[in-house]
Each structure stands twice: as C-alpha cells, then as structure tokens.
Amino acid sequence: MPLCPADESFAQFLENSLPKDTVRKAEARYLEDPRGRWPGTSQYVALPRNPQEVAQIVKACGKSSVGLTPYSGGTGLVGGQIPNSGSAPLLLSLERMNKIRGTYPEENAMVAEAGCILADVQSAAEAAGRLFPLSLASEGSARIGGLLSTNAGGVNVLRYGNARELVLGLEAVLPDGQIWNGLKRLRKDNTGYDLRHLLMGAEGTLGVITAASLKLAPRPAATGTALLTVTDPQAALSLLSMARDQIGEGISAFELLHRTGFDFLAATLPEIRQPWQTAPEWCVLIELGLSIGQSPQDALERLFTEAHEAGLVQDGLIAQSGQQSQDFWNLREHFPEANKRIGSVASHDISLPLSVIPEFITQATEALNQIGTWRINCFGHLGDGNLHFNIFPPDGSTKDALKSRSAELTALVHDLTHEMGGSVSAEHGIGRHKVADLEKYGDPAKLWAMRAIKDALDPVGIMNPGAVLRDKNA
Template identity: 50%
Template sequence: MTPEIRDALKSALGPKGWTEDPSEIAPYIEDWRGRYQGETPIMLTPGSTDEVAAAVKICAESGVAITPQGGNTGLVGGSTPKGEVLLSLRRMNAIRETDPLNDAITVEAGCVLTAVQDAAEEADRLFPLSLGAEGTATIGGLISTNAGGVAVLRYGMMRDLVLGIEAVLPDGRIWNGLRALRKDNTGYDLKQLFIGAEGTLGVVTAATLKVYPRPAARAVAFAGVGSIGDAVKLLGMAKKASGGAVTGFELVPRNGVELVLQKIDGTRDPLSEPHPWYCLVEMSFGRKEGAEETMEAALAEAFEASVVQDAAIAKNETEAQDFWRIRETLPEAEKVEGGSIKHDISSAVSLMPELYERAAEKVRAVTPDARLIVFGHVGDGNLHFNVRPPEGEDDKAFFEEYGETVRAAVHEAVGELNGSISAEHGIGVMKRDELPARKSPVEMDMLRAVKRSLDPKNIMNPRVMLTD
C-alpha cells in the first residue's frame, strides 16, 4: 500500500476511523482458536455506511484488497487478514429501528448478537438466533457466515431471519435493500447473495431482521439415551407430542458432559447415572398452560418405547439455564482441555446415526486411539465431529501428523451420504481448497460467475471461499 492510499483512507475516515498501532490491531489479526495469525497495514473502523463506502471506493480504485471483519469469532479463518486492509465494523453498532407490529428490527452490522436480543426483548419480541459466541459475534459476521445456532429447528438459520440488507458493493456503491417485506416477488432476491458470502461480494453494513412474539412458556428437559439413533427417534416423538413446538434439540456425548463438569465451574450432572448420549430438548408455547405436561407426554412415550433411559425436566428457569449451560460451554471446555481436529458436518436428520458410525470407523482406521467428542444439533442434522489425540499425546503434534488424513476421512463419510462439509461455520480459508471436490463443476462455475460479476477486481476477501 502506498503512502498516498494510506493517507486517503485516513482522511476519508477521520481520526476515529483507523489505527496503525500494533497493540490495538493485535486482537483482530488472530482468530478465536489461535490457529490463524494474520497481518494488516492498517485497520479501518468506519462509523457509518458512507465511511465504509468511501474506504471501499479508495481501495477499489487502487486495487487494494480488503478483509471485512465482524466479531472475529469465526472458526475457519475467513476474517483473518494476510496483508489486506482490515475493515472492522465494530463501531457501527446502532439499533436503527424496532417495528414490533411488523415483527422486524433494523440494526447495524457491528451490533453484538446479545444487543439485538435485548432490543427485541424491550419491544416484547424475540430474536431467536442463539449460539455460544453471542456476547461477541456481530450481526454482519453472522449474516456473512449464515450462522445457525441452537434454534434452527424452529426458526431457521440466519438466511431465514433476514428481511433486508444494506451493503457496500466492491466498487464502493451503496445498495440499500433494507426492505421489511415478507412478500416481494420483483426479481432475484439479491440479499441472499450476501448471506453466507463471507465478505467476498461486499460489506454488509445493516440488516432488517425478523423478530417473533415471545413464548409465554417453555419446557426444557435433559434426557439420557443409548445412541444417536435413539436421539433421532426422540426428536420425532417430541415433534409429534408438541405439534411442532420443539425449539431446540441438542446432542451431547457422555465424554462431553464429563469435560464440562471438569472444566467449567458451577456445572452439575442433571442425571444421577451416566448415559452414552444426552438430548437437551426445549419446547416453547404461546400459552403458559400445558408446557410441562406436553414435555412429560413426549418423554413418557419415549420411555415406553425404550428410547429414553432417564430424563429430568427443569423445574424453573434457573434449572433450565443450567441444562443449557452444559451444551453451550462444551466448546469452551474443549478449548481449555486442548486442541482437536474439528469438523462441522451435516446430513439428512435420518442419516445422522450412519454419518456418525461411518466417520468414526474411518477415523479409527487412521488413528485407532483418538478420542472423539461429537455433539451438535439433531434437529437440523448438524454434528460437530471433533477428534482429540490419545490420552497423553501433544495436541499440536497430533494435528500436524493426522490433521489432513483425519479430515479427509470424515469428509469422505460426509460425501458418501450426500452431506455438507460446512453446516454452519462457513468455508473460509480452511475448506477453500476442498470445496471444488465437494461441488459439481457447474456449481463452481456459477459461484465464480457471481463473484466475478460483483467483484471483478477480486478485492473483497480474495483468499476466502473460492479458488481461481
């Protein structure tokens, strides 16, 4: 980057809109897991959409590449710059409008997820996206990665929660697509191009999101089951008993529960005896009456069919939060314990037991003593299939020796069942080179055509998702 370009960016954004201080930049050029370490000549922190547009236009005219960044909570290296200008949206964090009668809220891209949840609650509404990094993850990043979370079963992924988007295109033009419409059949749904695009087609600066009436009651249960197959059966029973009111349905293995109990203070085992697998089941209802009874009916049917071995229903909100804490802190407990070879995979819900068995068999053929910690979202077919080194072995050495072969083995199982190698984390840098082997040549041509059309100079996150 020339001094002239640097000076133009500084002038366009003002003294609050940039930094070259290495100590200020340092937290933003390393990913959450510490796997990717980057560098940038300057970090831009615009305070408005106009400032984003001005910065992008300068970079576009000069051919300078940009890495957009939200909360820096990604897991696939998609927001770590490698010499590109780092564009952080963290200063753009306003709640622009709440419209409870239209069940909509418009927010800027730098809003942290919990701030949006709180703003919706103040309007007596629910923004249902929920995930472990919600205190740090931002709306722009969540849109750009099409985040999932624990309520996908009821409310869908981020793609299903966005009504409209405002974005700065790679040439610096502003597209105002903040339409709060649920019906708009006037051509291509352009906002969908930016959802899941990982910053490769432009910079999302604001969004209009769906919100929902707040449930009047919820019932939460923690159930022990013997297999993933039983978990899938329990899901069907819970859906039937509740009339489709299952909000979340999470899978946790016994070794995952034990890890949380060891590493996370204030946690306890909800059941008196250990079980191979656990299901965390949440139902939500528009009326207070009958919530617990509905959960009891679903579990009673499951007990009768020998699908559930034991279960506890939360007696109050504190106990419900304790149940959820076991699931939500499992990634944190894993991080404290040490590194693992991580996979974010999915299949049809009905094929989840087979996906697990095939992947486990293939991994053990590579490294028989590796330890598996597999958890995830049964309701949408998503498993976080993590492979840890044998007891006593160094995790970094294990990753170096087995990382590529283990990943290939797991993804081979995914391919055999027509699944996905990225259910909710995105492609980023980590899976970029593998993507062409997982999609047809026609599909890759279509993806590249979209990229070339909107970003012909390839300045937007050029290392991410797509190869030439």
C-alpha cells in the first residue's frame, strides 16, 4: 500500500503535539541536490531538539503511514537525503541536536549528537589534545549523523578506517519509535548482534542515529606532507608499498592525483596557487603523522631518495611549513569543486583491489576512447583503493550536450569495476541514485538478507523510502 504524504494536515497534527516551531515548511536548501540533478519533493521538515522528540515524530509517521527521510548536512552525492518520487515524505533534520555531550581524553572517546558538524567535532577533539581523524572536503557542513549513516570515508581511511571504525556506540530511534540507548564507550562488548554496524551504512532506512560515542586518537607529535611526481599509477602503487615498508602505520593519507584535476583547477579556480608551471601527468599527495622523536621530514626525504633511485619518483616537493602543507591539501580538497564547475557527464565513486587499479585505469580509459572523446579526471584515495573516476565532455562541449550518454558511460565503468572484483559505491553510499546498481551488481543472498532485515524492522516501510532498497510501497 502506498505511503501517505506529509501534507499540511499531518504537519499540523505533529505541530500540535510538539514544541513550537518544530515543524515548518521545507526551505529550498533542504530540497537541493549538491550536483543539481533533481529537486526534492518534501513539503515539510521537522527539527527536533532531543531523542524523545525524534521518537515522537517517528511514532507519528508510523501510525499515519507517512514516509520519513533523515536529513543531515545535505552533502550526500547519491540522493539519500533528497526524496524525489512517490508520496512526499517528512524530512527530519537533527541540526538542532548539535551538542558535544562529553569528552573523555583518557579514554580516547567523545559523545557527540548527530547534528554536530564534523569540523566542530574535530575542533572539540583538538581542544582535548586528541584527534578525530575522519576528514573530507565537506567537513565544514557535513554532520555526524549523515556521515555515520553513509559510513563515510575521506582521506584518512588508510590509517584510521571508515566512519564505522570510529564509533564505539550509538543512540538511535528505531522505526517503531523505540530509543536504543547504546552509547557505551566500550572497546569490547560481545552481547549479541552489533546494532552499530547495522545502522551505520543503512542511510536512515533502519532507524535514525541521534548521537554517537566516537573514537578519538592521539594527535601526531609531528606531521609531514609531500607531493611526489610518479610515472604512472603502477609506480604510485609501488611507492605506497615502499612507504609502508619504511614508515608503517605512520602514513595518514596517500592520494593519487591526475593532471586533469590540476588543469580544471587552473581553469575554474585560478586563485588557488599551484606549485608548478606545468602539472605532472600523475602525482601522489602523501601525509605522515609520527610520534615524539620521529622526523616526518627525514622520513619523506628517505622515501624520496629510495623511490627516485628505483625509478618510481621523478620529482617532488616536501612541505617546509604548516602553511605549505595546507596549500598542498588545498589543491586536493578543491578537486570536487573544480569538477562541479566543469560539469561531468558521468561521475563514479568506485573501489578496487589495490593490485588491479593500474590495469583498471588503462582498460577503462581505452574503452572510453573507443566510444568518444572525453576528458577523464581519475583521482582518489589510493591507499584504500577508492577512485573517483569522473568523465567530462571534450573542450568546446558541455555536460548538457552529452547527458544522454551518461548511462552508457556509467555502465561501462561499473561493469569493468564489477568484473575486476570492485565495488560501484566506495564511500558515497547507495542513496536513491544507485539503487539499480545495487540490484544489478549486488550478491543475491546479501540483497535477500537486506530486504528481510528491512521488512522486519520497518514493516510499514516509512524509513527513508526509496533509498538503498527500492520502495516496496511505490
């Protein structure tokens, strides 16, 4: 049976039972996809202040068969937060739930509400002499609830893991309105099914995360950053292996960057200063974080010398100050914005076994060149196998002129990714944009189990309908 819309009468019903100004008309900012691909259909947004109000809202939606879509920072790139078909659901934003409930530096832990902005969590950890290592380009607006619900990645996954590896416990509201009080700050807790990992990555389809006990880490005593020019992706992969042998767990990030990305920066964001006259075809951005008594500068110089002698590295720049290090990262962090301004025909967030990445890049590029003329910006987190393989129109053309070919290009990239043992969604999630991809490439047994879990916990199907799994009520 189709769900009912969150219309004016339902909004009024909710408003009558909640504190004033909890429910309001959804402003444009709640209905905009960051890439401008589709507008949202919701009319109303609820802004609760505590878990009890969240529970009250979820219960009301279940009782009235009204869909509910959790909304976090609005930075998701696969439409998980933007319902654009079916009965208009109620948006649920936790932006008012933005308190740090407690910091425990001796435990390397922090309890933060789901509406906390990632940059604020990082700052609170720093104030306590600790590090919250989740880091990505949208950290100034992305919120903890959405980051955990999508199991976000970022640049430090190589060392610290995805978002799910940075969580000790959760507080969440389940689809029937129960509050799960799971904020224990325990490293060991073998008491049955681990609901943390069920909710993280579920993108709001199994419940609403309202707070989390987060893992903190010691702050590195010294950091170092370098941009090293490599001949090709295979050389970058060999450099990563060499760096691991020499430096071990001290490598915080290892990013592969292509010349196209720097060309796009020069064309769209010329105010961002680049450290060379002509960008190299391929380079690696590497960051180290070492303990007391260790010198990142020395470690990077040794790595450069050995890699140069082995023919892996042709040139390099080692940051001589904190500002220069930030300048290097500023280049990488503005790749997505430059891509957006150029306008891609098809963008892909994929992951592959490390050893097949060079061959994938070669095969995918050759296959694309056989069916047209394209500009390819291939970059990403080489250390954990996550590539952003984005395809752009040739000079003189636009994405709008070629958008009819988007599905063809994506099928080519995703088919090859699947054939080579990879994943068509590395860190962005499934959302609504990749539901068909999950159905096409997902393991049948896994899909069966996912549907069984969804139906058991959310039999009415109110939780983020149409995201991750196809809406059975549509």
